[in-house]
């Protein structure tokens with residue numbers, strides 16, 4: 282036997298050996314010389330039996346691969362079953378029992394205003410393999426901490442973005458809520474995450490803050506209450522005319538508290554703006570009106586930058602002129618409203634109590 286006799290040009294190392302040990306040694310040497318240091322070679326046992334055809338095929342590079350009658354390139358073992366390649370199936374019917382991770386829980390708007398389209402909830406779960414989770418959103422009232430509604434999002438598959446409109450049952454329930462998402466994945470684990478959410482009450486019929494020139498909402502005989510917005514007027518004695526002030530001075534007007542902010546102030550009656558100035562003595566930003574009724578009206582402590590009229594300008598009852606403020610002193614925001622039947626610059630002591638006028642005007646104050 283020689284290498285030339287083999288059709289592949291290689292010595293078949295599995296050739297049955299029926300002769301002597303000397304010849305056996307020669308065959309082994311021949312194999313080693315012909316195919317190099319094949320790892321399969323050392324494992325071979327030259328048993329004198331009939332060889333299985335091509336049980337091991339030496340490759341040109343000297344390696345050995347599992348034989349397949351048709352395969353000429355290596356094929357992953359997992360796809361070979363019974364000698365026939367199988368197309369792998371990717372998506373299992375049952376979701377994998379793996380942990381899911383909540384990668385998204387968002388609400389499209391923090392507040393649902395009456396009449397607007399329902400905000401949406403966006404949810405996404407991810408996992409190392411295809412899985413799913415059962416998802417529910419519980420609507421909790423932030424005041425009572427009770428669950429008032431439950432909204433099911435059903436079974437959410439991993440890797441899929443899911444959006445759903447917030448349940449319409451919440452539309453008619455103004456309040457402050459917590460949306461608590463609870464997902465239970467295939468391992469039984471609960472995933473919980475919360476978002477704040479509010480449902481706004483319907484807007485009041487009469488807007489409280491008209492912009493200039495405002496249409497007077499509560500004019501009476503040509504007069505309009507000078508604050509048009511949240512205010513407090515009737516209950517605080519310190520706000521009253523001639524109540525005691527420091528250094529023996531009497532309070533020279535009526536204060537209309539605007540403790541929650543800086544609502545618009547409007548012209549109390551038809552007038553001409555006579556002065557706009559900053560009063561260093563404590564009045565802060567001030568407007569003085571020369572009323573058509575021959576009374577001067579002073580508005581004090583106005584919010585800086587809010588004055589929208591200038592001297593010489595005509596104003597009509599209810600026209601916005603500025604916002605209430607707290608300039609000129611360390612006060613809560615309020616409007617100091619003063620009336621002087623003589624020209625403003627004459628005598629401070631000539632001021633009269635505005636209460637008879639103010640008390641007769643419809644006003645938006647709560648207390």
Ligand SMILES: [Zn+2]
Pocket residue numbers: 532533534535536616617618
């Ligand atoms: Zn005052």
